[in-house]
Amino acid sequence: MLTIKEIAERANVSRTTVSRVLNNSGYVSEEAKRRVLKVIEETGYIPSENAKSLRTKKTKVIGVILPKISTETSSRLVKGIDEILAKGGYQILLANTNLKPEKEIEYLKLLKSRHVDGIILSATNVNRSLIEEIYQLKIPFVTVGQYISGLANVVFDDYQAAKDMVQLLIKKGHKRIAFIGVDESDRAVGYLRKNGYYDAMKEAGLPVEDSWVQKGVFNSESGYESMKEIIEISDNRPTAVAAVTDRLAIGAMQFIQQMGLSIPEDMAFAGMGASELSRYITPSLTTIDFSMEDAGREAAALLLEQISREMNQEEIRTINYRLLERASI
Amino acid sequence: MLTIKEIAERANVSRTTVSRVLNNSGYVSEEAKRRVLKVIEETGYIPSENAKSLRTKKTKVIGVILPKISTETSSRLVKGIDEILAKGGYQILLANTNLKPEKEIEYLKLLKSRHVDGIILSATNVNRSLIEEIYQLKIPFVTVGQYISGLANVVFDDYQAAKDMVQLLIKKGHKRIAFIGVDESDRAVGYLRKNGYYDAMKEAGLPVEDSWVQKGVFNSESGYESMKEIIEISDNRPTAVAAVTDRLAIGAMQFIQQMGLSIPEDMAFAGMGASELSRYITPSLTTIDFSMEDAGREAAALLLEQISREMNQEEIRTINYRLLERASI
DNA sequence: TGTATTTGTGGAATCGATTACACATTTCCT
């Protein structure tokens, strides 16, 4: 590998001068500059970012921690993040936790050891030890999807979105509405959306039967199972189902269709997330578009702000959502 | 930031000894080791990977260049790559070209400047200048999806897959089969798959009319337009359509359904890529599963081999595909 | 003309780790 030293020798100047040419800083005569650029051109010299970082303490790399790498949500988020970061000359260092909480702390440390200029965390379960670890890092930090006090956050109004969804079903005339959620340790998706459901029902004066409320995980199979459970144990069969993700809704729809019932006549469905699938399945699924790309862009912009301000300050940006009314209700 | 020097001072040893403890190398007395570990524990010291890399010439980072960041293909590929790399303690540095060829060379240089230990390139259009740039890099390198001589490649048998697909349609009794492809500058998807189509037809002794062969880009809208074109300008309307991606097929199906025709009775469809969508749309789409995750795993494994062998050697791994016969034919 | 300022350049320290080498002490083996 060619180094700045060799370039300096070949151009008959000092390393200092080469560095000045490279960074367009300080005084350099046209003559010297020309010689240096010529040698760089001829040799194809590429300066080591690594050595540079060691000295300057800036890497132009942002760590992005994701709970899962190949979901539509994640990839849209990353797309938005990359869009903004690329403009600023930053690159993304990926860290995939595969939903394992212990990995989150591990990666936090790893990213710190790599001196990333900032971190964006797309969190699911937020626990105390994770939060403490983040505070200790002292690295510009932005979370997406879950609120953590004292940090910069990009969040969604999960509560209101779920409530809107259920209210739409109510407006459509449904009175017995079931709910398929996820574990409440996921505060945004599990806890807040569930509350949105309960409050919408309560405000409309509608009763909720325990058997209508099921809990699954993030895949369609568990939506299928939850639906089955609802049908099997309910005395009073619901006429509509609100699920916290499109996948859960789609799994549930499959069960209903396999029973020979029709959607939305026998059972109406609503999901959340606006997956591509939701548009193309039959019937198309009513859902909520959280615009993950916007969230990504916002998170990146917020992070760059924190970096330029050289501080970690609480700030909350709420991303707008859109309710997409489709054939499933 | 805490440095190794401070740890050494606090533990009353030299930096050398601290380094030895950190890397489990050389001779260190139990006593010294204990003291060092205690100080590290107390202070939460995290060694700088950056400084380490500068000295050791290894970063444990792999650059991954993608044509587009948020497609199902890319995200599955990255998932497979990450699965293997994470085991080896490597991380992924993302580079998204957004289908702009000039970005490919730019990122190649950027990744080199960051001293990544290896690069995986998911290429679409491969041109001479790109190839030359790659040869010059002298960094362990693996391409996915397109063959480049002299390098390690993970490829698909695009030709045979397309041929199989068309032959399946022929076996189903179709004689007039249309084809929706993409530009041939994408050798794998554009050129090879098209050849597979032509050869399957020729070998079956079936004629191909020019109006049946259309070219689109990678989205469903252009599949829609291509189908429209086929219907409008064909004297002899085909009874089946083979498309080089699921998206193109899905767009084409939409046009046919909007015309009030039914699938597969009036027109049969086959796509390629096994997107999630293909499973859930109605009717479900016959397609080819190229197992991108396998490809990712294979690419990562191949790259790690090249790294450990310290050489860049031509090697070709062909990923198996599966033909998924579904309701659309 | 003499002093102040601007311009141009390079020597050498620095960033935070690893590692070759030297040296001292202990243990082993015949």
Place this chain on the structure above:
DNA sequence: AGGAAATGTGTAATCGATTCCACAAATACA
């Protein structure tokens, strides 16, 4: 007992850049 081998530790060079500082030459200003 006495030399060889193993164990333990530290000094200093090194990786490849940036940057402080000193200094010389050219230019401006009074």
